[in-house]
Each structure stands twice: as C-alpha cells, then as structure tokens.
Amino acid sequence: MKLGVIGLGSMGMGAALNLVKHGHDVHGCELREAARAELTSAGGHAVGRAADLPAGLDALIILVVNAAQANDVLFGPDGCAAKLPKGAVVLCCTTMAPEAARALDARLADAGLLMLDAPVSGGAVGARAGSMTVMASGPEAAFAKVQPVLDAIAGKVWRLGDAAGVGSTVKMVNQLLAGVHIATAAEAMALGIRAGADPQALFDVISTSAGSSWMWQNRVPHILAGDDTPLSAVNIFVKDLGIVLDQARALTFPLPMASAAHQLFLAAAAAGQGGKDDVFVIRVWQALAGIALPGEDKPEI
Known part of the structure; x- marks a missing residue:
C-alpha cells in the first residue's frame, strides 16, 4: 500500500518503520530532519510538510500531539486532505477528546474520506516492536481497507464500533x-x-x-x-x-x-x-x- 505517516515521534517512527518492513511504500512527514533521515535510511520517504506528501495515498496515519495539530495537517494551509483520493482512510491515532474525534470524522466524511478513530497504546517500545494496542472505531469499510496497516503496527486491535468517538x-x-x-x-x-x-x-x-x-x-x-x-x-x-x-x-x-x-x-x-x-x-x-x-x-x- 502507498501510505503516509504524519508525526515521526516515539510512536510514529515505530509505526512507519514497521510499515516499511512489511513492504509498504511509506511516506513520512516530520519537522525534525534527524527523524526524516532515519526513515529514509530504512527505505521510506520523508518530507517536512504534510502538503508535500504525494498524491494517491491509500491511507494516512496521523500520530501528532493533539486535535489542533491533526486538523492542521489535514486542513490547514500546509494540509494534505485535498491530495487524498476519495475513499482513502485516515487513521487518527492522536489522543483527543471524543467530541474532537467526531468533529474530525464529520469533516473528513464531507471530503469523501473514511476515518478510523484509532488511538494507540504501547509506548515507543511497543511501536518499534509492531505490538501496539489500537483502540479503534469507525466504518467496516475503513477497517477492511487498512487491515494490512493494522497487521504491521499492532499486536492487538480492538474494534469498538462503527462511530468515531468510541476509540477516543x-x-x-x-x-x-x-x-x-x-x-x-x-x-x-x-x-x-x-x-x-x-x-x-x-x-x-x-x-x-x-x-x-x-x-x-x-x-x-x-x-x-x-x-x-x-x-x-x-x-x-x-x-x-x-x-x-x-x-x-x-x-x-x-x-x-x-x-x-x-x-x-x-x-x-x-x-x-x-x-x-x-x-x-x-x-x-x-x-x-x-x-x-x-x-x-x-x-x-
């Protein structure tokens, strides 16, 4: 799959590296040059702005600090939502309030995109090991499309319903x-x-x-x-x-x-x-x- 990962921090880097190991075409986005270099040395690609991610991504994994950042990398001046094809899946793994997850889901739906409200646990060690716990809710179509992604990054995936907000x-x-x-x-x-x-x-x-x-x-x-x-x-x-x-x-x-x-x-x-x-x-x-x-x-x- 052609995948984007926004946020190559302690969790995002582990997820991105495991996706590369599973043979996916991984494009990371991170402000820190050292993190971009680590991903590219492992066989991935990296850019400094979400707007510079390539078009045609099958799915986008977001692992930023908060809801404001998640909205910004998607819909801000340097956001990438407009480059995602209809039906692409956004896995929002950022910890945010349930109402913020529901609002983001509605905005993505208006853009023709699917969302999994999919926060994660397991820390940097779990992320590097590909054994994170994913607490996800969203439509079955989104789960089905990103199953290869979940297989690469998670040891356990909890399916918590078909509506955003439950995972959060x-x-x-x-x-x-x-x-x-x-x-x-x-x-x-x-x-x-x-x-x-x-x-x-x-x-x-x-x-x-x-x-x-x-x-x-x-x-x-x-x-x-x-x-x-x-x-x-x-x-x-x-x-x-x-x-x-x-x-x-x-x-x-x-x-x-x-x-x-x-x-x-x-x-x-x-x-x-x-x-x-x-x-x-x-x-x-x-x-x-x-x-x-x-x-x-x-x-x-």
Whole structure:
C-alpha cells in the first residue's frame, strides 16, 4: 500500500518503520530532519510538510500531539486532505477528546474520506516492536481497507464500533489510569528514597509484589538510570489528563485521583520539566523533600 505517516515521534517512527518492513511504500512527514533521515535510511520517504506528501495515498496515519495539530495537517494551509483520493482512510491515532474525534470524522466524511478513530497504546517500545494496542472505531469499510496497516503496527486491535468517538473514549480512560499510575509510581519511589531505602532494591522488591504495575516496571527504570530522555513527556499527561478532566466536568463526574495527578504533572511542567520523561514528575517530590535521585547529587528543581 502507498501510505503516509504524519508525526515521526516515539510512536510514529515505530509505526512507519514497521510499515516499511512489511513492504509498504511509506511516506513520512516530520519537522525534525534527524527523524526524516532515519526513515529514509530504512527505505521510506520523508518530507517536512504534510502538503508535500504525494498524491494517491491509500491511507494516512496521523500520530501528532493533539486535535489542533491533526486538523492542521489535514486542513490547514500546509494540509494534505485535498491530495487524498476519495475513499482513502485516515487513521487518527492522536489522543483527543471524543467530541474532537467526531468533529474530525464529520469533516473528513464531507471530503469523501473514511476515518478510523484509532488511538494507540504501547509506548515507543511497543511501536518499534509492531505490538501496539489500537483502540479503534469507525466504518467496516475503513477497517477492511487498512487491515494490512493494522497487521504491521499492532499486536492487538480492538474494534469498538462503527462511530468515531468510541476509540477516543476508551483511550481517555486508559490515559486516566496511565497518568495516575505514573504519578503514584513516582510518589512511591520518592517516599522510599526519602525513608532511606536503596532505590534499586526497592524497585526489585515491588516489581515482584502486589504493589507493582506496568507503569512501575516500565517507567521506574528511567529514574534508576538517571535518564530523563522523553519517551513520553510530562507535557503529554498535562494534555491527556486535561482531556480526561474536561470530559468529566461535562459529565458532572468527580475524578479526585486524576485531578491530583494532573496537578503534579502541571507542577513538574511549571518547574521546567515539561519536556522530560513523564516519570520525572518525581522531581516535584525531589524539590519538596530535597532528595537526591539516582545519579544526582542534589535536587534538579
């Protein structure tokens, strides 16, 4: 298939590389020159603007930060929607509010295009392994047309109905849990360090105990390694938990745990840590308690 991938970040790059490996003609779009070079060296093609993607794409995968960016790369001044042939499928894998997904679906339908509301989970590792979880909703015709794409990028595809918004609703709940789990893992590790526990031993024990979680096992090693390189950044959860809380307010639904986690990510971002790996929300406790993280002699913030 002739495919476009917009957004060659931690998730988009993994998806694009796996599509190349499966023999597809892959055209990526990314502002960063290094990412474009990585895709072209693997056998794909890359451009810096969505408007420069080639005509005649069978499907377009969008993995940008938010709904505004998704709309811009499709319908903005440098957008590519006008170049897509009628009946092409847009897989919108961006995390966005359900109502934003429904609005985008309506706009694409007016242009004669199909959409799968298809947010993903699995992180950079899952994306590179081609084992992401896809939470998708949309018409059967769209699922059928992009089955080869889903086979290349996903380990599990959940078909959640034929209407846009359902996939984004499920992803919203996933992000509530993910954000709370990351913040709680950071809080627990900070408490252990403050109380004098050896960080590595603490991680090892909890990883084999009832208090463990996927996020504990996936994220805490970043703290132990002293590596705040963003595989998923603090700012992502400022955004995603913001979506969760906005939806809850619209439903008159209390979310005390998500609210507390959102405030912690906001605090980290306000202290200049927004671009760091999300588990480095631990630097909020580092600043409050004066603890030293592994590999650091003094508080970062």
